[in-house]
Amino acid sequence: MKFNRFVVRLGLAFSLSAAFVAGCKKTNDPQPLVQGAVTVQDSVYYIAKELYLWTDKLPTLADFKPSGYATPEALMAKVRTYSDLRSDGTPQDIWSFSTPVAEWNKVLTGSTAGFGFSRSYASDNDLRIVYTQPNSPIGQAGVERGWRLVKFNGITATKATDDALNKAIADNTSGTFEFVTNAGEAKTITITKAGYRSSAVLKRSVIDLGGGKKVGYLMYNTFIVSTSQGELDEAFAYFKQAGVTELVADLRYNSGGYVTIAERFANYVAPQSAAGKLLYTDKHNEKYKNWNKTKSFDGTLPANGLKLNRIAFLTTRGSASATELLINVLKPYMEVKLFGDVTSGKPVGYYQIPVMGYISSPVAVKQVNAANFGDYYEGIPADRKQTDDYTHNFGDPAESLLKDALTYLQTGSVPARQAARVAAGYQEIPSVESESFVGAIQETPKGLLR
Numbered sequence: 094m095k096f097n098r099f100v101v102r103l104g105l106a107f108s109l110s111a112a113f114v115a116g117c118k119k120t121n122d123p124q125p126l127v128q129g130a131v132t133v134q135d136s137v138y139y140i141a142k143e144l145y146l147w148t149d150k151l152p153t154l155a156d157f158k159p160s161g162y163a164t165p166e167a168l169m170a171k172v173r174t175y176s177d178l179r180s181d182g183t184p185q186d187i188w189s190f191s192t193p194v195a196e197w198n199k200v201l202t203g204s205t206a207g208f209g210f211s212r213s214y215a216s217d218n219d220l221r222i223v224y225t226q227p228n229s230p231i232g233q234a235g236v237e238r239g240w241r242l243v244k245f246n247g248i249t250a251t252k253a254t255d256d257a258l259n260k261a262i263a264d265n266t267s268g269t270f271e272f273v274t275n276a277g278e279a280k281t282i283t284i285t286k287a288g289y290r291s292s293a294v295l296k297r298s299v300i301d302l303g304g305g306k307k308v309g310y311l312m313y314n315t316f317i318v319s320t321s322q323g324e325l326d327e328a329f330a331y332f333k334q335a336g337v338t339e340l341v342a343d344l345r346y347n348s349g350g351y352v353t354i355a356e357r358f359a360n361y362v363a364p365q366s367a368a369g370k371l372l373y374t375d376k377h378n379e380k381y382k383n384w385n386k387t388k389s390f391d392g393t394l395p396a397n398g399l400k401l402n403r404i405a406f407l408t409t410r411g412s413a414s415a416t417e418l419l420i421n422v423l424k425p426y427m428e429v430k431l432f433g434d435v436t437s438g439k440p441v442g443y444y445q446i447p448v449m450g451y452i453s454s455p456v457a458v459k460q461v462n463a464a465n466f467g468d469y470y471e472g473i474p475a476d477r478k479q480t481d482d483y484t485h486n487f488g489d490p491a492e493s494l495l496k497d498a499l500t501y502l503q504t505g506s507v508p509a510r511q512a513a514r515v516a517a518g519y520q521e522i523p524s525v526e527s528e529s530f531v532g533a534i535q536e537t538p539k540g541l542l543r
Contacts, residue, residue: 133449134159134168137191140446141172141455147186148378150175165191165451172455179438185470188414188439189455197445197452203291203318208262208284211346212242213483220250220258221483222272224314224346229289234282237275239486244271275486293321296343296487297328299335302503309337309399310495312487313358316350316415322357326397329361333397340399341498343407345433345481349414352442352460358419360391361398367426368394373418373460376467381457403428405498409481410472413437418460420473425463430507431475432497438472477507 138159142151151157151172162168169191176186199205209229215221222240225232242250246268248258261268267285274280296312309332315321332340340362359372369392377384394400406412406420408431417436423429443454461467477497485492490499500508 132160133165133451134162136448137165137168137451137453138172140448140453141169141189144378144381144444144457145172145175145189145455146378146441146457146459147176148380165453169453169455176456179470186441186456188441189443191451191453194447194450194452201317201319203315203320204288205291206288207286208268209289210236213481214252215483217252223483224295224312224487226289227292227295230284230287231270232289234284236270236272236282237486239275239484239489241273242270243273243279245269290320291315291318292324293318294324294328297331298488299332299337300488300490300499302339302499306339306502307335307337308339308341308499308502309335310341310343310488312343314347316347316354318350321350321354325354325358325361329395329397329399332399337399338401339403339405339502340401341405341407341495341502343487343495344412344416344419345407345409345494346411347413347416348411348437349416349439352415352418355415355419355422356388359422360395362401362404362427363390363394363398363423364402364427365394365400368392370426371463373422373462373467374465376459376461377457384458401427403430403502405501406431407494407498408433408436408473408475410434410437414439414442417469417473421467421469422460422462424466430477430498430501431473432477432501432507433475433479433481433494435472435474435478436469438470440467440469477501478510 135154138154138157142148142154142157145151159168162171169189173184173186173189176184179185207229208231209226210231211223211225212220213223220242222236222238222242224238225236227233244250245258246261246265248254248261250258267283269281269283272280272282291314293313293315294311295314296310298310300308300310302308311328311332313325313328342358342362356372367390370390372388372390374387375385404423404427406429408416408420412433413436417439420429420431420436421440441456441459443457446453459467479493479497482493488495490496497508500506
């Protein structure tokens with residue numbers, strides 16, 4: 094594995110042994126990061142002790158006794174408990190992690206296997222397709238968000254039968270789905286699981302509000318898969334050619350990814366007045382404060398940039414990290430409105446440190462915007478709280494979150510809260526079928542993760 098710039102700097106700061114430098118040429122070499130380390134847990138904790146945002150609260154290596162933890166994952170779960178607390182008394186850090194390099198690389202490539210859909214209940218007896226992956230077996234079969242799943246392999250889809258349904262979906266390599274489509278048509282389809290590559294863009298369209306006002310709608314589901322940047326570029330080229338003058342960015346299930354892609358997104362939508370100005374500032378722990386840096390908007394905004402003065406985001410509790418960073422960095426420069434629910438609350442990121450076949454990623458950096466704000470551990474609140482509407486497809490102007498955003502863009506005002514609409518339905522984060530990863534291992538992409 095090649096070193097990214099961060100790992101090289103980390104090596105200098107840690108005075109790494111020659112054994113480690115040689116050992117990281119490939120990810121399966123069992124070389125420790127710390128000279129004299131007995132287990133991978135020793136090295137994983139050493140990284141955390143150096144880089145953790147709350148490192149002053151972590152015990153010494155001797156007191157923590159890393160080798161006493163069964164796995165690096167278990168060790169990192171304990172590390173998280175040393176972070177500052179939220180208002181409800183729970184740790185602010187729920188993200189620091191360690192995982193085998195092989196599994197992490199599969200996540201980054203977006204390669205996986207299964208039917209390829211997410212689902213959630215609109216009511217106890219009404220299970221809806223929340224989204225499908227376009228390249229997956231179920232996506233290729235034409236199934237869309239909003240379709241009602243009535244039965245799978247003869248099991249009726251209800252809250253009461255949910256455990257049996259989940260087990261059947263996980264255990265069977267193929268199955269017969271009985272749906273009711275968005276048009277009310279009954280449809281039965283037999284689908285077989287297969288490998289597929291996840292997409293970042295699940296939907297992009299243009300909605301004409303009349304009077305020369307064209308609204309771009311972008312359902313952008315992740316900043317992390319290898320195609321995220323290319324799909325983002327294509328979407329904005331499409332919007333620019335279509336003459337889009339407003340944008341609804343649907344990030345309701347986007348849990349983050351690479352900061353560089355969030356930066357790219359920001360440059361595509363920022364007003365001309367933001368060109369060359371401060372985007373965000375990095376904040377590391379006191380020991381590594383010399384790593385703090387600033388990032389600015391491009392001096393010349395992209396040719397396909399929309400140069401907007403306002404933007405509408407669709408968000409839920411599933412909107413996290415790079416999604417929240419994007420929202421936060423735009424606020425000092427344009428009118429930003431959120432429709433749906435408060436976001437997850439992750440103003441921090443981490444680096445990918447390879448060690449003895451694992452990736453070690455303690456929370457190491459926080460970004461603050463041009464107004465020096467970045468403490469949204471409780472989430473960024475929605476301007477219009479609204480229930481996620483699983484009964485309509487993405488981009489349908491009748492879908493609750495999009496409908497409210499379009500009202501705002503049409504009138505300039507956020508719709509008044511309607512308690513009855515907010516109370517209806519479930520607000521759980523949609524579930525995804527149990528899937529296994531497939532695909533070749535490739536070099537971990539470089540960059541800061543959020």
